Amino acid sequence: MNAILASTSTLHSQDYLEYLIPHLPKLYKDVAEVIFIPYARPGGISLDEYTLRAKEAFAKADIKIKGIHEFEDPEKAIQNAEGVFTGGGNTFLLVSELYRNRVMAVLKQKLKSGTPYMGTSAGTNIGGLSMQTTNDMPIVYPPSFQTLGLVPFNINPHYLDPDLNTKHKGETRETRIKEFHTLNSPPVVGLREGSWLELSDNKVTLKGDLTARIFKKDKVPFEIETDSDLSDLN
Amino acid sequence: MNAILASTSTLHSQDYLEYLIPHLPKLYKDVAEVIFIPYARPGGISLDEYTLRAKEAFAKADIKIKGIHEFEDPEKAIQNAEGVFTGGGNTFLLVSELYRNRVMAVLKQKLKSGTPYMGTSAGTNIGGLSMQTTNDMPIVYPPSFQTLGLVPFNINPHYLDPDLNTKHKGETRETRIKEFHTLNSPPVVGLREGSWLELSDNKVTLKGDLTARIFKKDKVPFEIETDSDLSDLN
Numbered sequence: 303m304n305a306i307l308a309s310t311s312t313l314h315s316q317d318y319l320e321y322l323i324p325h326l327p328k329l330y331k332d333v334a335e336v337i338f339i340p341y342a343r344p345g346g347i348s349l350d351e352y353t354l355r356a357k358e359a360f361a362k363a364d365i366k367i368k369g370i371h372e373f374e375d376p377e378k379a380i381q382n383a384e385g386v387f388t389g390g391g392n393t394f395l396l397v398s399e400l401y402r403n404r405v406m407a408v409l410k411q412k413l414k415s416g417t418p419y420m421g422t423s424a425g426t427n428i429g430g431l432s433m434q435t436t437n438d439m440p441i442v443y444p445p446s447f448q449t450l451g452l453v454p455f456n457i458n459p460h461y462l463d464p465d466l467n468t469k470h471k472g473e474t475r476e477t478r479i480k481e482f483h484t485l486n487s488p489p490v491v492g493l494r495e496g497s498w499l500e501l502s503d504n505k506v507t508l509k510g511d512l513t514a515r516i517f518k519k520d521k522v523p524f525e526i527e528t529d530s531d532l533s534d535l536n
Numbered sequence: 537m538n539a540i541l542a543s544t545s546t547l548h549s550q551d552y553l554e555y556l557i558p559h560l561p562k563l564y565k566d567v568a569e570v571i572f573i574p575y576a577r578p579g580g581i582s583l584d585e586y587t588l589r590a591k592e593a594f595a596k597a598d599i600k601i602k603g604i605h606e607f608e609d610p611e612k613a614i615q616n617a618e619g620v621f622t623g624g625g626n627t628f629l630l631v632s633e634l635y636r637n638r639v640m641a642v643l644k645q646k647l648k649s650g651t652p653y654m655g656t657s658a659g660t661n662i663g664g665l666s667m668q669t670t671n672d673m674p675i676v677y678p679p680s681f682q683t684l685g686l687v688p689f690n691i692n693p694h695y696l697d698p699d700l701n702t703k704h705k706g707e708t709r710e711t712r713i714k715e716f717h718t719l720n721s722p723p724v725v726g727l728r729e730g731s732w733l734e735l736s737d738n739k740v741t742l743k744g745d746l747t748a749r750i751f752k753k754d755k756v757p758f759e760i761e762t763d764s765d766l767s768d769l770n
Contacts, residue, residue, distance in 0.1 A: 314703035345711055346718030392715050394674075434675055439712045440628075440668050441719050447677050460706035469548035471729055472694035477579055478673045481626050484580030485675050495705055 303452055304329060304418040306509075307429045308498035309459045311390050311422035319359040321496065322420070326363040329418045333385035335366045337373075341399035342391025342424040356389055376403040380412055390423025390459075393436040397428065398444040410450045419452075423459045426493070430456040435482055435490050437475075453499065453506055454488070454536035461492030461515060476523065483519040489535050490517040499532065506532040537686055538563060538652040540743075541663045542732035543693045545624050545656035553593040555730065556654070560597040563652045567619035569600045571607075575633035576625025576658040590623055610637040614646055624657025624693075627670040631662065632678040644684045653686070657693045663733075664690040665722050669713060687733065687740055688722070688770035695726030695749060710757065717753040723769050724751040733766065740766040 306329055312318050330336055340352035353369035360367045367387070373379035380386065386409065388396070400406040413419050421429050427436050428449040435458040464474040473481075479490050492515035493499070500507045508514050513525040516535070526532075540563055546552050564570055574586035581589075587603035594601045601621070607613035614620065620643065622630070634640040647653050655663050661670050662683040669692040698708040707715075713724050726749035727733070734741045742748050747759040750769070760766075 310705050312705050314705065343715075343718070344707075346715050392712075395715075395719070435673060437673075437706060439716055440670065440674060440681055441716045442668075443681050447674055460704065462704060462706065470694065470696060471544050471546050471548065472671060472696065473578075478626075481577075481580050481629075482673055482675045484577070485629070 303413060303501040303504070304416055305413065305429065305452060305501040306420045306498050307426040307452070307457065307493075307501070308420070308422045309426065309461065309493040310495040313496055317359070318355060319422070322422070322498070323359065323363050326360065326365055326420070329420060330365055330385045333365070333418060335368055336360065336385040336387050337370050337379055337383040338367045339370050339386065339388040339396075339400075339405070339425070341370075342389060342393065342396035344389070344391035352389060352391075356387065360387075370403075370405070376405050377408050380405055380408045383412060383417060385418045386413070387420045388422075388425030388428065390425055392441055393424040393427045393433050393438045394440050394442050394444055396424045397433050397447070397449065398442045400428070401445045406450070413450060413452055426457055426459050426499075429453060429499075431488050432456060432486075434486065435479060452501060453532070455532075456482075456488050456490045457499070458490055458492045461494045476517075479517045483517065487519050489519075491515075491532065491535070492517065492523075504533065506535075508532060537647060537735040537738070538650055539647065539663065539686060539735035540654045540732050541660040541686070541691065541727075541735070542654070542656045543660065543695065543727040544729040547730055551593070552589060553656070556656070556732070557593065557597050560594065560599055560654070563654060564599055564619045567599070567652065569602055570594065570619040570621050571604050571613055571617040572601045573604050573620065573622040573630075573634075573639070573659070575604075576623060576627065576630035578623070578625035586623060586625075590621065594621075604637075604639070610639050611642050614639055614642045617646060617651060619652045620647070621654045622656075622659030622662065624659055626675055627658040627661045627667050627672045628674050628676050628678055630658045631667050631681070631683065632676045634662070635679045640684070647684060647686055660691055660693045660727070660733075663687060666690060666720075668720065669716055669724050671709075686735060687766070689766075690716075690722050690724045691733070692724055692726045695728045710751075713751045717751065721753050723753075725749075725766065725769070726751065726757075738767065740769075742766060
């Protein structure tokens with residue numbers, strides 16, 4: 303597999319995809335056109351608006367983008383894709399639309415056969431075994447929580463450390479992931495903003511400047527360094 | 537209906553249910569025993585542990601508690617209940633268990649006929665039309681997102697104002713609710729910690745010291761004061 307699974311599309315005080323653009327030419331080498339999946343619609347923007355935003359960012363790396371909704375048959379569009387990028391937004395909406403448009407199965411098959419892929423946020427969440435460690439609101443009821451399983455674990459994008467000074471009593475991210483592990487066994491990678499997973503051949507590597515936090519069922523969570531190999535985390 | 541739907545069980549630097557205990561004798565007047573629904577299991581604690589915690593708090597108001605899981609037939613337990621309390625935790629787990637144990641329908645019917653009810657956090661979320669404005673992780677796949685509909689709108693407990701100083705790029709609560717409204721029409725009450733909704737006869741009133749934030753589809757959100765009447769918000 304060849305993929306970048308990034309925690310976030312945008313870093314503080316940067317432009318959309320700015321820190322990822324330098325990595326696109328290598329990932330999408332020799333790809334004439336990348337199919338963009340805008341289904342997650344961040345903040346409810348339209349599919350066209352979202353595709354335009356991705357198009358403008360990818361243009362900085364001289365890569366062409368076309369929205370999957372611009373094709374008559376989305377399943378066939380993925381079947382013929384040379385490269386795919388799925389943007390962030392609401393993961394429940396993204397997963398619902400992937401199933402409704404019969405894209406989930408063909409996308410999984412294409413990516414497992416090596417078609418280059420980038421995901422950010424919700425687009426990264428679906429790279430895990432299930433979407434069950436998303437931070438998003440269940441604004442729509444998807445037919446399943448199962449996702450692509452490009453990696454043998456789950457991902458929590460936008461990972462946030464507990465705020466030790468807060469008076470707010472809502473659950474911390476760590477507590478939420480602990481609750482996930484009372485009912486599910488896959489490890490969870492808490493991916494901070496600025497980190498990404500690089501999938502190259504059969505290797506999964508942590509990239510970016512930050513450590514990531516690993517949660518295993520019934521174990522104390524721990525940090526891993528940049529360039530750590532996560533291929534065997536399951 | 538007679539209910540308290542509270543944003544949170546616990547306020548900063550207070551004991552469990554401390555600020556709600558003074559209101560229990562009036563709500564559960566002449567109730568010999570309150571049935572506690574511990575299904576949401578905060579942080580994954582056991583049903584017994586959670587019930588003990590509720591039992592100890594309710595003892596301060598001289599009210600007896602029994603866990604629904606201590607009955608052989610949970611549906612019948614609710615059918616015969618004189619009062620009900622649902623604690624917080626994970627809303628996906630709570631809703632899954634309410635359906636699995638055939639409690640959702642009978643609970644709705646009992647509460648609509650006037651049986652006193654208190655909910656905190658997840659227990660409040662299910663008082664809305666659906667659980668689709670929960671903040672929780674989808675750690676289990678429920679058969680439906682539809683809930684009790686004690687009020688004609690949705691509730692977002694633990695409502696959090698945007699942190700204007702953060703560098704984190706995850707969605708704010710307001711953005712998440714806006715995304716809900718791109719696909720759904722019910723208003724959403726953002727209930728801050730320390731606020732609760734009082735349901736008395738057919739009236740819904742905001743209680744506690746804080747304002748609440750009202751989100752309506754395609755409208756600018758606005759604040760309402762304590763003692764506001766929300767009966768007609770739909």
